[in-house]
Amino acid sequence: MSSLSPHAAEGPIYALFVLSLAAALTASTTFAAAPEKTVGSFASIDPAQVKLGGEMGRRIDLTVHKNLLMIEVENQFLKPFRQKRSRLFDYIGLGKLIDATVSFAYYTRNPKVIELKDRLVKELIATQLDDGYIGTFPAGARIRDVFDEHEIAYNIYALAACRT
Numbered sequence: 001m002s003s004l005s006p007h008a009a010e011g012p013i014y015a016l017f018v019l020s021l022a023a024a025l026t027a028s029t030t031f032a033a034a035p036e037k038t039v040g041s042f043a044s045i046d047p048a049q050v051k052l053g054g055e056m057g058r059r060i061d062l063t064v065h066k067n068l069l070m071i072e073v074e075n076q077f078l079k080p081f082r083q084k085r086s087r088l089f090d091y092i093g094l095g096k097l098i099d100a101t102v103s104f105a106y107y108t109r110n111p112k113v114i115e116l117k118d119r120l121v122k123e124l125i126a127t128q129l130d131d132g133y134i135g136t137f138p139a140g141a142r143i144r145d146v147f148d149e150h151e152i153a154y155n156i157y158a159l160a161a162c163r164t
Contacts, residue, residue: 086136095154
């Protein structure tokens with residue numbers, strides 16, 4: 001069975017894929033807001049002024065309300081960062097979830113999404129060790145697996161992306 005089949009649509013990785021796709025679609029929309037600044041024939045506006053309607057808007061709303069806000073973040077995303085027991089090839093994707101949640105919080109201004117974003121950021125920062133490590137692997141196994149490095153890099157990226 002193909003990994004892209006509808007039967008593969010489960011688990012945190014698929015949830016992150018859907019969230020990332022919706023966030024990317026949000027960033028590539030047309031808009032009708034008054035421009036703040038014009039450079040040549042391009043206008044710069046605050047992305048918070050962009051509201052997508054039609055089928056795409058409906059799908060973003062569904063993603064926020066029926067996916068993002070339904071994810072069980074405690075065990076699927078936060079627990080591995082607290083326990084630091086990951087093994088080779090383990091990947092959580094908390095940074096990707098935070099990045100998508102930041103985009104959705106900014107786009108929707110939904111208090112529940114903003115609360116989730118704030119919680120994820122706070123909980124991730126709380127797992128950072130005194131030596132700066134902000135991943136899921138135990139001492140002695142850190143920074144050896146490409147997934148650990150990717151996880152750390154995306155966590156840093158997501159924390160830097162917080163803007164609401």
